[in-house]
Ligand SMILES: Nc1ncnc2c1ncn2[C@@H]1O[C@H](COP(=O)(O)OP(=O)(O)OP(=O)(O)O)[C@@H](O)[C@H]1O
């Protein structure tokens with residue numbers, strides 16, 4: 311194992327994060343606060359409770375997921391797209407490092423950043439709503455797994471993208487709708503039966519459900535299924551990345 | 564000496580269908596400086612990229628230090644340093660961090676003393692805390708060299724290291740290359756400044772249209788291919804070359820009133836004595852004569868032009 315390579319990439323990427331610390335942290339916190347005001351205060355005054363939890367608190371896990379998912383995808387995709395774009399990728403390709411080591415460096419850095427942002431948002435939400443966390447250990451597990459798996463997805467998107475437009479398209483066209491339709495702001499059981507079944511094809515449902523269970527002990531799908539879905543998704547992303555590096559798809563001519 | 568890089572029948576056809584490498588065979592000796600010469604588009608960069616893992620070869624084999632670049636890529640790449648032709652650097656990074664990064668990426672432990680000595684040698688130490696985008700083009704190229712040296716390669720590929728570098732710096736670069744050679748590093752360098760190859764290379768390889776035309780020791784090549792020219796200055800310009808001198812292949816020189824006679828410096832007879840006698844017999848008065856040896860550049864141009872000619876016929 312070339313652990314020095316993992317560390318070098320990780321440190322390099324974290325350096326970039328710290329250079330842009332303010333914008334990295336301020337904007338997600340600001341937009342989440344806006345969500346709290348709009349959803350929590352405006353809508354929450356009409357919907358009092360969902361399954362015994364106040365609406366303001368009910369949306370906290372969904373809001374954190376929304377930010378963590380978009381952040382993971384955009385951090386990781388930018389992280390690998392940028393060297394491709396400016397040509398410094400030559401160094402990664404010529405280094406004695408395997409796909410796992412290069413991926414680990416980028417994905418761990420992206421996941422660290424989105425995890426930090428997720429935790430900051432969690433802290434912020436205590437200012438807006440009364441919140442207690444039923445299973446803190448599982449809350450952290452779900453958060454970490456989400457950061458990792460969606461950073462892997464972002465990494466793939468960054469390799470796939472051929473332009474900055476494509477890089478921004480996926481989070482905008484795919485991730486955001488999936489999160490909004492994934493039960494972030496409502497319980498799946500509030501939907502008509504047909505849409506409930508459709509929703510089960512949305513991977514985000516399993517994340518939000520598991521994450522919300524960790525907060526309130528309420529879940530749309532079983533805990534085991536949520537975990538299996540995240541792990542399966544992670545495995546799928548790793549398989550795709552392995553394939554990318556063995557074939558050199560969009561990396562090597 | 565033994566080969567540290569062995570390239571066998573290496574081929575590369577790009578996705579668009581263009582064949583950039585058409586069966587390259589080349590053995591690079593340990594510790595030598597090999598200059599790889601060839602016109603634009605000959606396949607120099609493709610060859611280097613294929614060895615370094617940036618381009619996937621379509622066929623063929625490359626072994627570096629006994630390790631196959633496909634099967635044992637880790638061991639092979641750990642020996643290799645690359646200075647690419649294009650200047651590709653993270654613009655917002657500091658010089659020092661970007662050089663340290665390269666060392667880590669190649670699996671080497673952080674070594675501040677070594678990085679400092681490399682940056683000092685390349686006159687970059689004062690710029691260590693500058694962002695890359697604040698540097699001049701020549702400085703950026705030196706950062707690329709520092710990055711490649713930071714992981715102590717045994718084989719160093721320099722793809723046009725002195726393009727866009729001023730004269731003084733070029734000489735510094737040559738010194739660095741010679742120093743690396745003294746430390747036992749094998750160096751492969753491409754350049755369009757043929758005087759550069761002439762100045763520092765041990766051997767010359769010429770590539771054209773994806774094939775190696777020739778690999779030879781520089782000195783031997785220059786002796787073998789070298790032609791000398793005798794320039795004869797007459798006391799007055801000639802209307803045309805007299806019949807009696809037709810057999811010498813004389814050509815008008817660059818200045819009016821001069822004739823140029825080319826001969827093989829290795830030949831048994833140079834024919835100079837006979838020519839001078841015939842000139843006198845023809846009643847021509849000589850003002851001056853001078854000789855000049857052809858440079859590597861002329862040899863190179865001759866070779867590549869010859870190759871293009873064969874292609875056409
Ligand atoms: N990525 C690519 N896709 C398709 N064709 C390519 C690619 N890179 C290079 N080529 C083609 O391959 C041939 C060899 O190019 P290469 O860059 O290896 O030449 P070179 O000898 O380095 O030239 P130069 O002296 O200009 O740097 C050229 O015809 C070039 O157009």
Ligand SMILES: [Mg+2]
Nearest residue numbers: 607608609648
């Ligand atoms: Mg080139």
